[in-house]
Amino acid sequence: MRGKRKRVLFIMSVVFLVAVLMGCEFEETNVEKIKDLDYTVCDEGKLPDELMNRINEKKKEPFKLTYRTKDYLYIVVGYGAQDRTDLSVVMKELYLTENAIFVDTELSAADALTLADNLVTYPWIAVKCELYDVQVNFK
DSSP states (O other): OHHHHHHHHHHHHHHHHHHHHHHOOOOOOOOOOOEEOOEEEOOGGGSOHHHHHHHHHHTTSEEEEEEEOSSEEEEEEEEOOBSBSSEEEEEEEEEEOSSEEEEEEEEEEOSSOOBOTTOOBOOEEEEEEEOOSSEEEEO
């Protein structure tokens, strides 16, 4: 009886493992650039209200998000609370591959250190580009 129970348990384990592995899908992201994407940097007044609300909710911590409308894709990167007033976010790269959009930004500062007394800034960048039905990867 013990042997039969072990065999049944073994078979059930193998079936479960096969089912789990068959349900997994591994998609390799191709990083070969097809083209650089044209984009527009958007200030607060040019963003949809819902997106601006999400930015305001998240801006105290570093964040990355995307927002789609029926016509456009918005990509937003924020660097969280900073005690400097001379910071800006720069879009280094925004390009399309076969199955993804790649985004690379950096936080840039003026040459001289400008500390803010009791002032906190929340540097972020929002760009609008053509709508693509692919995932967005942040570098």
